Amino acid sequence: MATIRFRDEEIIGLGVAAFLHVALLGVLLLQPDKGGAEFAGERVTVSLAEDVSLESAAPEINEESREAVAPELSEMVVPPEATDPEKSPVPVDRPVAKPTSKPPAKPNSNTSSTPKAKPTPSQGGASKFGKAFENGAGSAANSQETDATAATFGPREQASLVQAINRKIKPKWNAPQGLDAERLVTVVSFRLNRDGSLNGRPRVVRQSGETASNRAQKSIHAERAVRAVLNAAPFDNLPPEFYDKWKYISGVRFDRNTSR
Amino acid sequence: MKKLAFLAFFLLAAPVAAQDLGEAPPPVTEVETVEEEGLTLTVTDDSAWEDLGIAIAGFATDRDVDTPANSGGTASLGKELARVVFNDLRNNGLFKPTGPDSLPQPSYGQITSPNWPSWSNRSTEMLVHGYVRGRPDGRLTVGCYLYDVVLQDELARAGWVVPPRDWRRAAHKCADLVYSRLSGESPFLDSRIAYIAETGPKDNRTKRLAIMDSDGANHRFITTGRSTALTPRYSPDYRKLLYLSYVDGNPRIYIYDIGTGRQTLVTQSTNPTFAPRWSPDGKWILYSMAVSGNTDIYRVSADGGPSIRLTNTPGIDIGGSYSPDGSKIVFESDRSGSQQIYVMDANGQSQKRLSFFGGRAATPEWSPRGDQIAFTHIAGNFRIAVMSPAGGKLTHLTNSWQDEAPTWAPNGRIIQFFRTARNSGTTALWQVDLTGRNERKLPTPVDASDPAWGPILP
Numbered sequence A: 001m002a003t004i005r006f007r008d009e010e011i012i013g014l015g016v017a018a019f020l021h022v023a024l025l026g027v028l029l030l031q032p033d034k035g036g037a038e039f040a041g042e043r044v045t046v047s048l049a050e051d052v053s054l055e056s057a058a059p060e061i062n063e064e065s066r067e068a069v070a071p072e073l074s075e076m077v078v079p080p081e082a083t084d085p086e087k088s089p090v091p092v093d094r095p096v097a098k099p100t101s102k103p104p105a106k107p108n109s110n111t112s113s114t115p116k117a118k119p120t121p122s123q124g125g126a127s128k129f130g131k132a133f134e135n136g137a138g139s140a141a142n143s144q145e146t147d148a149t150a151a152t153f154g155p156r157e158q159a160s161l162v163q164a165i166n167r168k169i170k171p172k173w174n175a176p177q178g179l180d181a182e183r184l185v186t187v188v189s190f191r192l193n194r195d196g197s198l199n200g201r202p203r204v205v206r207q208s209g210e211t212a213s214n215r216a217q218k219s220i221h222a223e224r225a226v227r228a229v230l231n232a233a234p235f236d237n238l239p240p241e242f243y244d245k246w247k248y249i250s251g252v253r254f255d256r257n258t259s260r
Numbered sequence B: 001m002k003k004l005a006f007l008a009f010f011l012l013a014a015p016v017a018a019q020d021l022g023e024a025p026p027p028v029t030e031v032e033t034v035e036e037e038g039l040t041l042t043v044t045d046d047s048a049w050e051d052l053g054i055a056i057a058g059f060a061t062d063r064d065v066d067t068p069a070n071s072g073g074t075a076s077l078g079k080e081l082a083r084v085v086f087n088d089l090r091n092n093g094l095f096k097p098t099g100p101d102s103l104p105q106p107s108y109g110q111i112t113s114p115n116w117p118s119w120s121n122r123s124t125e126m127l128v129h130g131y132v133r134g135r136p137d138g139r140l141t142v143g144c145y146l147y148d149v150v151l152q153d154e155l156a157r158a159g160w161v162v163p164p165r166d167w168r169r170a171a172h173k174c175a176d177l178v179y180s181r182l183s184g185e186s187p188f189l190d191s192r193i194a195y196i197a198e199t200g201p202k203d204n205r206t207k208r209l210a211i212m213d214s215d216g217a218n219h220r221f222i223t224t225g226r227s228t229a230l231t232p233r234y235s236p237d238y239r240k241l242l243y244l245s246y247v248d249g250n251p252r253i254y255i256y257d258i259g260t261g262r263q264t265l266v267t268q269s270t271n272p273t274f275a276p277r278w279s280p281d282g283k284w285i286l287y288s289m290a291v292s293g294n295t296d297i298y299r300v301s302a303d304g305g306p307s308i309r310l311t312n313t314p315g316i317d318i319g320g321s322y323s324p325d326g327s328k329i330v331f332e333s334d335r336s337g338s339q340q341i342y343v344m345d346a347n348g349q350s351q352k353r354l355s356f357f358g359g360r361a362a363t364p365e366w367s368p369r370g371d372q373i374a375f376t377h378i379a380g381n382f383r384i385a386v387m388s389p390a391g392g393k394l395t396h397l398t399n400s401w402q403d404e405a406p407t408w409a410p411n412g413r414i415i416q417f418f419r420t421a422r423n424s425g426t427t428a429l430w431q432v433d434l435t436g437r438n439e440r441k442l443p444t445p446v447d448a449s450d451p452a453w454g455p456i457l458p
Helices: A008-030 A094-101 A107-113 A119-123 A155-172 A215-232 A240-246 B002-023 B073-090 B116-120 B164-183
Strands: A185-192 A198-208 A248-255 B039-044 B052-056 B095-098 B126-134 B140-148 B153-162 B191-199 B206-213 B229-234 B240-245 B252-257 B263-265 B273-278 B284-291 B294-301 B317-322 B328-333 B340-345 B360-366 B373-379 B381-387 B402-408 B414-420 B427-433 B439-441 B447-456
Touching: A155 A215, A155 A240, A155 A248, A155 B039, A185 A215, A198 A215, A215 A248, A215 B164, B052 B073, B052 B164, B073 B095, B073 B126, B073 B140, B073 B164, B126 B164, B140 B164, B153 B164, B191 B229, B191 B427, B206 B229, B206 B240, B229 B273, B240 B273, B252 B273, B252 B284, B273 B317, B284 B317, B294 B317, B317 B360, B328 B360, B340 B360, B360 B402, B373 B402, B381 B414, B402 B447, B414 B447, B427 B447
Parallel strands: A248 B039, B052 B095, B052 B126, B229 B447, B381 B402
Antiparallel strands: A185 A198, A185 A248, B126 B140, B140 B153, B191 B206, B191 B447, B229 B240, B240 B252, B252 B263, B273 B284, B284 B294, B317 B328, B328 B340, B360 B373, B373 B381, B402 B414, B414 B427, B427 B439
């Protein structure tokens, strides 16, 4: 019968370990319930965009555009008159070209390399201040392109456009009730003006789902669909840069039955 | 050297390219109708069925004249008319009407040109305006207008001239106009209902024949209750009522003339007869007669004459109901061992079974529109159900303990039946539409059973 013998350090170590375990258990038990399983019951609309639309037709497509850069200011600002008064008539047009023509100095190299940039502050009329900024229309830091990126109309834009129109029409639509009435589908087309107002009256393109029982609701279904569009106008929530894409809505499908 | 190479390349490449083009003609696609390219999308309506908000303002009058229809003259009659319209539409389950008591009273001039701003502010989509005018001959002219408030557009209008005692009918006509314009269905509110009024203790019920308007107004008892009355049926012209009476202790079918109060036996026979039905044109009467334990369906002219036997199988054949064109008869038979629904030609030929739904099926009624047959499906509890005339597409409309004896509204879109409460045994008339979503109880002064809905009044 061998008795197990602990050394003092081991006893201390085991004691500390046991105490910490109990402490940890206590902490875990006493921890207030944060309700981790909380489910935000918010509805998410999933739209499956099937059509991939054309990319921008601009001759050169910029994927990204750099951000606008302010000019580096020299360390010491010298008052213009004090340095050389005779130079002043000429430089009005010269320095304008300078900041743009010269590839913008990399921020890291600039501080040490060129103290020669002195004349720039000298010409400094307030009117020219804006020109001193490097132009750029995007937010990329590593691009030299200054033109605006092409406005692409991709699946994402298409989907959000569809959503925007849907948001307008849906609350205004009220499907008629009746036997088999949920089988009816009405497709309506309409044209929009640039300001989102309707151009002409919505037109019923086609109807489907007619049965012997819902024949009576067919015209009501079409009427309510047209009414929903009339009621939803003006569509002032659509992006003007994509007017070409939404000037003609060729088919709004009014379909009560979502499961089909 | 480079130029030469280029040239050689082109010379060589060109024919190859040409050959390629020759071999692969552009794929032939179907010729599509030129549709301008545009955005397409689907709008769904996954909300619960929403009721259409309708504001029904009091009917206006050009000048307040006395009328027998209302002690307060035409001005207060106008308000009463709007209340009837409101109650008619309220009970449909399709609309969310607002009555004249909580709305501003339009002036006579505003009936044809509503004060749009004041209506747009209310959360209503439709607006009903109307007027009532007393005529020199004592009759009333009632006009009814339906407007779309959102689009500020007139949807429908109509006018009627009615004698003062029929003023409620003008209101029903107006409600029918609104209902049919907004639902697409045929009107049904201007119609009457016959039913059996039940009073007294459970084991000794007094059953009387009673009639009323579709909204429960103008209620009237027809029989005294000394003898039990059952299964009434309105003739298509509302002049007569067929019903089953135990006048001399035996169940026999009588024709009751509503105008004269006279009643006659359908057939001079000592055998018990039951389950009377009119043909759609009112010329024929179907009934069942039990001869020495074998019940069959017979047809007789409404003016009397010999009866023609249509079924001759052993067992009980009962409750024939004509299709709206009068060419077919749907009925109930237990020839297979349990109650099931069968169909045959109007002359009794080509009988065939329709119901294969499990359980039993009874009291079939052909819809006035012809597209459905209503019946009582007995499988555990009694439920009102419909099927197509070919026997398919079973749909249960109710799910209660005991719902039976369906009868159709004139437009074939609402079914009336009676429901027996489980413990008390009290019975009441109920209505359900064909979607099964809108169920409501019809108020009657006493317990009620065996409803029969008549056709729409002209």
